[in-house]
Structure formats: structure tokens, C-alpha cells
Amino acid sequence: xxxxxxxxxxxxxxxxxxxxxxxxxxxxxxxxxxxxxxxxxxxxxxxxxxxxxxxxxxxxxxxxxxxxxxxxxxxxxxxxxxxxxxxxxxxxxxxxxxxxxxxxxxxxxxxxx
Amino acid sequence: xxxxxxxxxxxxxxxxxxxxxxxxxxxxxxxxxxxxxxxxxxxxxxxxxxxxxxxxxxxxxxxxxxxxxxxxxxxxxxxxxxxxxxxxxxxxxxxxxxxxxxxxxxxxxxx
Numbered sequence: 001x002x003x004x005x006x007x008x009x010x011x012x013x014x015x016x017x018x019x020x021x022x023x024x025x026x027x028x029x030x031x032x033x034x035x036x037x038x039x040x041x042x043x044x045x046x047x048x049x050x051x052x053x054x055x056x057x058x059x060x061x062x063x064x065x066x067x068x069x070x071x072x073x074x075x076x077x078x079x080x081x082x083x084x085x086x087x088x089x090x091x092x093x094x095x096x097x098x099x100x101x102x103x104x105x106x107x108x109x110x111x112x113x
Numbered sequence: 114x115x116x117x118x119x120x121x122x123x124x125x126x127x128x129x130x131x132x133x134x135x136x137x138x139x140x141x142x143x144x145x146x147x148x149x150x151x152x153x154x155x156x157x158x159x160x161x162x163x164x165x166x167x168x169x170x171x172x173x174x175x176x177x178x179x180x181x182x183x184x185x186x187x188x189x190x191x192x193x194x195x196x197x198x199x200x201x202x203x204x205x206x207x208x209x210x211x212x213x214x215x216x217x218x219x220x221x222x223x224x
Contacts (some may be wrong), residue, residue, distance in 0.1 A: 042216035
């Protein structure tokens, strides 16, 4: 069974630009969660999508948004990029969220200059 | 105060020893707890989870949960150099279905 895939793996953007990251979950998984990982803050929850609906949202500004498609693939978008948005963005899929085991993708390394 | 706190380490143990990793959480609404291992440059992978008070064993790993003290730990017996990684503790609050991660403890097993 193929794992979680994320594209692109690396991105370099400048302040003020916007970016879209993509995540394809494991086949059959309906829950996709997004996390931001930085050395100082660790893994921070952004949001979770289940069956095309945002089910939960972390404490991030509205510049961070996402969506999920009918095939469970998910995208997250960050608008008006700031230097502090430089991080590793990880998505994790699970069958239906909750106690179900989450499987993480390899991440997208975003650098904002 | 962060939802989940871990000692960032680094923690060094000799090969074959027991490594003890600790985690505290602040939200009593958290009901399940997860330990992930993350190798440098890689994504986290689940080691085990626990939701009942007491111990849960899986091979060389034992997770311990004490809800009264809001404390979770992970013991790694017979530590191997391949166990050298950052260990992340996470708490799941069912209300909101949200995971909170600690910043991780870096473990080095010395051959």
C-alpha cells in the first residue's frame, strides 16, 4: 500500500507570496491533518479534514487555509507569506481520525526569504 | 504553558540500557496519548499509544500513563543505536479531535 505523499518536497518563496501544498493520503483514509513543524515550537496542529469538511482547526491565522477533495486528497494554502512561516509542513492521514493511527507524509520544506 | 511538555534533552544512554522518556500534559480532557519517533530529516512514525492508566508493553517499548499526575512516559529496554532519534509525545483531546505534540526529546544511544 502506498504511503502518504506530499508535493512539492521543497519550496522557496518570498515574503508576500502565496503557496499551495498538496497531500495524497493512503488509499481508503478519509482523514487528513496538517501540521507545521519548527525547531522552536515543535509540531503544531493546523487543521483536520474529513470527508471534504474541515473538522478541526488549530490556532493559526486565517492566512492558513485548506481543503479536501472527494478523493480525500488535500491541499493547504498560505497567503501573504511571512518569514516565520518557514517550516516543515507535514500532513498525516488516518482512516477516520481520532484514535486511529496517523501516518505522516515526508513533508514539504518551505523557506520564505 | 504548552499543552504537552517534554524535556528536550539530549538524553544519552549506553547501548543495552533502559532509556526513559517523560511527558506531562496540562489538559485533563486529553484521553489518549501517543509516542512517535522521528529520525533526523524524516517524518514522525507511531511507536505506540495508550489511553488507560498503567503500563502498556510492545516489544522493547513500554508506555506508562498516570492520569492523576498527568504524566506519560516511554521506556525503551535494551536500547540500540538505531533507537537514536527524537521522540515526540502527543495528547489527543476527543472533544475537537485535536492532537497536541510536545517539542520532542532527543535520544542518543551510545554503542
